[in-house]
Amino acid sequence: MADVTPTHPVRDLPVGARVVVRHRLPDGSATDALGDLVAADATTLRIATRRGEVSVARADVLAAKPVPPPPARRGAPHTAIGTEDLQRVMAEHWRPLERLDLGGWRLRAAGGFTGRANSALALGDPGRPLPEAIAAVEAFYAARGLPPLVAVAHPAGGLGEGTEPADALAARGWTVRTPTLVLTAATDDLPGRAEAPLPAGLRVETAAVPDEAWLAQYHYQGAPTVPEAGRRILVSADEQVFVRVVEGATTVAVARGSLSPGWAGVTAVETAPTHRRRGLGRRVLAEVADWARARGAGATYLQVQGDNAPARALYEGAGFAVHHAYHYRVAPGGPGRR
Known part of the structure; x- marks a missing residue:
């Protein structure tokens, strides 16, 4: 499961988090890798940076920590952050007991306690055609005896009409539950x-x-x-x-x-x-x-x-x-x- 990562010497780094990792280079100097942590095992961290993916041996890590997502536009941090990035931030405050990543989607389960911990968080590309992604969601929750549930983020004032996956789910008869506002300050x-x-x-x-x-x-x-x-x-x-x-x-x-x-x-x-x-x-x-x-x-x-x-x-x-x-x-x- 993607929410469990090996222990890092400085702190645990959850896969999917935006991180900065300071590490040694072969010549003895040091540099930083800033980006999304896409994989971690007992020996290596893989960070997707703006210049491509970087592999860092844990033995070479000098310091590492999660950092906030970059702003999507100008303004104060609480307004400049994009919708999907804020959804990712919020997901780290209410973590499920089980998580499976499907491309950019997060399938979450926790015995049915709250939709936030028992829904597929639909962010970005699921890495497969949308009908296949929806079928995978249905299978994931059926295997756990939970109702298939997808969390869809969108601008306030509507229900995400005209966007995927809202339209695709509506076409399949998936109904709306619990319209919720996200407030920041x-x-x-x-x-x-x-x-x-x-x-x-x-x-x-x-x-x-x-x-x-x-x-x-x-x-x-x-x-x-x-x-x-x-x-x-x-x-x-x-x-x-x-x-x-x-x-x-x-x-x-x-x-x-x-x-x-x-x-x-x-x-x-x-x-x-x-x-x-x-x-x-x-x-x-x-x-x-x-x-x-x-x-x-x-x-x-x-x-x-x-x-x-x-x-x-x-x-x-x-x-x-x-x-x-x-x-x-x-x-x-x-x-x-x-």
Whole structure:
């Protein structure tokens, strides 16, 4: 599976990530290879650079790290990044338990917990004719007892009409599920703790892993508990923080922050019904923003269902703006999951 790579002396480098690798040359000097890591084994890294593919022996590596995708246009990082590159960034914040690459597509599975971890992320060329790619998706999910699901990213304001694979899937009767907006912001522009005070009697606690109290307040699509697969996904990013607002011994609001090179992500924002409209959502966002700023993440993203007006008002009021949209296409007869 492509999401598992051998251990690197400096850090693990996931295949598919954009990386910079500093390495020795035969004459004893050093140079950098910047590009996408296309393969890695126990002895060699292969990086697709602008000048072609470079093979680097692990023994020659001096330093290596993932780096953010290049901008697709002029502007601040949170607006200049292209849609497909931002989709790749977000995928590293919510990694599945299993991944199989099909050309540029990523087939992801995690026992059915969330569409993000159980869908084919359709990016670029699948490396084969589209009907064959769709058949491969169907076979992959059928073998795992999951509904075939394809995540399709596109500009906001539509459903990707006139583009592949949206049109090809629609022609085969695949229906739309969960239209979602991707919002971004410059992390430095987001409110911090000082701008999001708590009501009297409440306090904030943070941790690197979710405890049982945090998990008990996170109800993904109304589910009463988080399954084992979900617990593993929640700690799948390079780094994450789990924020909770507490009253007495009761957790009344939660959020998760996550990190990848240059980017922070916000997920799992939830406030208990008894404590809504008291500024707790704004406060957990501020906690994640302060955490992200301290780690040098210049841009932050989050995802929100297009019809969730209260959540959109919260996020846009904090400084987020729409970058693009995506939705799922589900095979005839299959349910959709966000």
